[in-house]
Amino acid sequence: MAHTDHSGRPVVAVTGMGMVTSLGQGITDNWTRLTAGRSGIRRITRFPTDGLKTTIAGTIDAIAHEPPTSAALGLRIAELAAEEAVAAAGFRQDDVPGPLFLGFPPVEFEWPQRQAIGAASGANDHVGYTDLFRGAATGRFAPMHAQTLFAYAPEMLADRFGTRGSPIVTSTACATGATAIQLGVEAIRRGETSVALCIGADASVTQEALIRFSLLSALSQSNDPPEQAAKPFSANRDGFVMAEGAGALVLEELDHALARGATIFGIVEGCGERADGFHRTRSSPDGAPIITCIRAALADAGVAPEAIGYINAHGTGTPENDRMEHQCVSAVFGDRAQHLPISSNKSMIGHTLSAAGAVEAIFSLLTMRNGRIPPTINHFVPDPAIPLDVVPNVARDADVARTLSNSFGFGGQDVSLVLAREPA
């Protein structure tokens, strides 16, 4: 008999997972270090930080990539995460039988590239875009054209893994990774495909990107020591820590996975989303969009709030986010919110931005599979206004059957996922 969910739709299983973060490469190392409460946040060495208010990040420094750009590193870690996920799923590395949904940050030219093009123009005193046109026309930088297109990373990954059809590259700010998963879930539920490769990847720690977030006053300035900067839900939290990472998931129709004997790492039971029209960087003060989003995820999964055993928080460590997340979780879960474990992976890996939704969905699945909740580290000064069980500082054994994973982003992007250990 076919496995279907409460709405008669195919059940969506996770049959492959892979990741790279500042904690390391691969599921095993990441999980070991995450549950040991280790931090991947370090001093930035990629570019000079003199004169900057924030000088730390969760960078990925040891992975070779060419050219030396943010986009190339993002693509490389996406590829590494996908290799691991595809291997775990038991598909050939060049023959993934389904579409690709990639969450990736907007690709941009970087200063060294502009400088090189400007230099090639021969301009000396004043270098303007007219000069850059002339530098571009030399043809010496032709590969930069494709490499700086948004279509480049998804095309390269589609080539590499043999995914089917037009690859989609999406951005919903800090909810991007969760949106990539949602797109895959929807495609499987529609019966378009039995398999989807969903990736979130981000390697945005560049000079200008760091400065932009800094100018928005979004970043922690607790530079010393770096590993204590990210302190979600603490009274002294002072912003998020930029970080790099990639998470890849092979989603698969449960019956398709069972028929070929694949390992089932968990189930994506529900996806909820909502756009918040209040402000570009702030949530509606009443929390209605986030509350609606979480409730939509629960409804999509066909479960009541009581069924959730753990919340993998968005938990950025900005004063605003954590306050709002507490308010909204309390509204949905009522009195139970105070006793429901909720922890933030970002306390250790930082905010992996476009990757966060995918990376944290994988950590949520590992939490259930391994029966151990990763902690919120750096929780030394609890915020009395946030009376939640944030699993402070030390991982905890727990039997968790169902997890809510939240992702909220600039531009009013709210996405929540309900993940289960096994089919209902």
Added chain:
Amino acid sequence: MSDRDALITGIGLISSLGEGLDAHWDALNAPPFAPVLDAESYPPFTLHPMTKLELDRQIPKRGDQRQMETWQRLGVYAAGLALQEAGVKGDAELLGRTHMIVSAGGGERDVAVDEAVLSEIGKQPDPGTWLNERLMSDLRPTLFLAQLSNLMAGNISIVHGVTGSSRTFMGEELGGVDAVRVACARLAAGQGDLFLVGGAYNAARPDVHMHLALGGAMRTRGWAPLHARMHDGGGTALGSVGCFLVIESRAHAAARGVTPLARIAGVQADRSRRRPGEAAANADRQWQALSPSSDAVILTAASGAGATEEELAWLDARGRPTRATTTALGHGIEATFPAALALGALALSRGHLFAPLEDAEAPFAEELRQVVVNCWGHWRGEGMALLAAA
């Protein structure tokens, strides 16, 4: 006919030809076609500049206007127009369950800052530290929000109250194709009844000119319509375009009592490595899957760069009348497919095709029943849609 047919019930289109469907229809039916061009602002490139807009009409708060750069304003404006045409604008109940898929690129650079930095950085003893100081003091704090790809959608949520959901697809031309394709697939499967889909592109940006020029894609020899241009070196003439479509199920449109402009009968998208013949092979498969009627006409959003010669040869072999929407509007990258779809839907709603845009395009005076819209990315990606009378 099915309750879950995907109908276009509102179009917001702004371009060099004007604002709204009537302005476009008039400009397209005054042969010989006269494009609106700007050859002065960014030599040696010729652009199709955006028509003058009264922003207050769709973005009433000056504060909102200030928080955006041009590409976002174009998108928010076009989205407002589409919602208005579909009778959705201002209806909180409908907006609260409108699902948005935006095809977006990245936002404008601060050109003055870029040029000042590039002019001076070479003279600095410690360029890295100097750049930190300059960017910390010269970048406007809110510029980032005007650059982020998903903030076109974010601003549409803020200004127009579209809050059902919000997703942004990137990927240049195919981002636009996939936005429509995914919206239609969700609609057919009951994963939503009401969608706002589209994008906007600001062509008046030296940073994007530089980007395309790196790949030799920009036309530098003066403007010509697409077919004539391809006999004279080819190349892309960019156009500023904003286009959003309200797409909804037949049952939903009927319940609201709105008159649809056209039906989206199918959308196909695929990729290839663009070895000779590969894009055409994708188009063959897509044509077969969509199986247009023998009297269908074809609109193409060909860029003039990349595989356009292969595309025009493939189109020619169909033996059907064609129109190049990029001759009319310029190439609008992320917005180019939604805009081509809009012109197709417009023609279907009027019952006949618009006039040829150059001598190479054949007249077609018969009743219009089906329109194929073809869109190949200037680098990669092949998309095709079939539109039919509603």
